[in-house]
Amino acid sequence: MSLETLAGTRVLVTGAGGLIGSRLTAQLRRIGARPVSVCKIDAYPRRVYHDHFKILLDDLDFHVGDIAEPGMVHALISGCDYVVHAAALADVAACTRQPLDAIKANVIGTQRVLEAAAATPSVRRVVFVSSASVYGNQDPPPGGFAEFTEDAPLRPLSVYGSTKAWGEFQTAAVLGEAGISYAIARYFSVYGEPQIIKENSHSWVVAWFCMRAALGLPLHLHGGGRQVRDLVHVDDIATGTLHALIAPAAHNQTVNIGTGVGTTIREVAELVRLQYPDITVDDTPLPPGDPQGGYACTRRMGEVLGWRPGITVAEGIARYAAWLKNTPEAIPSWLRQPAAARP
Known part of the structure; x- marks a missing residue:
């Protein structure tokens, strides 16, 4: 319909x-x-x-x-x-x-x-x-x-x-x-532009990774990034x-x-690194309540x-990174100050 x-x-x-x-x-x-x-x-x-x-x-x-x-x-x-x-x-x-x-x-x-x-x-x-x-x-x-x-x-x-x-x-x-x-x-x-991260949250991985990458901060892979997300x-x-x-x-x-496609958090990090090639990746502990996940049937x-999504993860991450590069003021001040000390 x-x-x-x-x-x-x-x-x-x-x-x-x-x-x-x-x-x-x-x-x-x-x-x-x-x-x-x-x-x-x-x-x-x-x-x-x-x-x-x-x-x-x-x-x-x-x-x-x-x-x-x-x-x-x-x-x-x-x-x-x-x-x-x-x-x-x-x-x-x-x-x-x-x-x-x-x-x-x-x-x-x-x-x-x-x-x-x-x-x-x-x-x-x-x-x-x-x-x-x-x-x-x-x-x-x-x-x-x-x-x-x-x-x-x-x-x-x-x-x-x-x-x-x-x-x-x-x-x-x-x-x-x-x-x-x-x-x-x-x-x-x-996920997707103009998603804005929140302090002390581990949700919204694409926005987190892109905003950290834009500030030159390492990307944190909780539990090694083995979790799967659709x-x-x-x-x-x-x-x-x-x-x-x-x-x-x-x-x-x-x-x-x-x-219907599963993507590991580590794979998300690699797609973000295509937009920010100099960024490093660190393994960090898994937060409580963070499921291993999977993908939708x-x-x-x-x-x-009678409908299916049409935007691929690679396309969506590239769109978010492009939006962020054009809208750097979207990065919250608490992440910037002092950027090097943030977790």
Whole structure:
């Protein structure tokens, strides 16, 4: 089904100020839909939202607020045809350090969205944004990488993964009872310009490596860089999510959004070194909750959504490096000062 069918519809997007949410709303506008946006706008300095994510805080359809607060979602969802629930505390390390914050954002916030959607007759479908972190670790075949299918048992290793698994079950329970169509989109490793790293985080490896490389800092391979990731460019993530919003076959389905290609962190480092040839690579300890990973089985995605990602990892990393070279001010000051002393 063509995404143009979204033209003229009203779509509530939670977490609309972030990398993914801002891409979703931009694409919705290009299609001719009207996104209604909500985000706390507290993860970065405000200039990051304006300068890099292109968020206009004076837009009448952009609302700064916390979806976990009573009444917030109910006040925005009236008249909406669709909902993309992308708001979350998505930093694995931050969720581990602050589990109560993760519960508020990812559990209570999700419950508020589901309750509001269940009570709104105009809503045709809700997409709950989940994560490959719900899979945890699986044994790979000899000499290969683990492939994650949607029917695999959920074995999250982190607070973040656990909250996403809960959100999946609760989406099915609440919206199934209300008779509202839903789809669960399990994102694999999202990357792409203008992703901005966060201090004390080990997520978003492409952005971390490129920003460190731009400052002449070594690239750290946690656990030797043997972990495997299915890296999906944010443009493909946004397009896949919108297909999940409207594809008839996605009704009440759980769908991986991935490329079906596994890339080790060491291979990511080598692709970054093509853009920054003088950079060195160091082995460092593996952080807690960091899964060995694998890649998405994309069979159901192709069948249900009738779509596949189109941006390769090599192309996406080259695009990010080119953006960073043209936008060096995107590198956070805490990474620069003093650059040589940063971990």
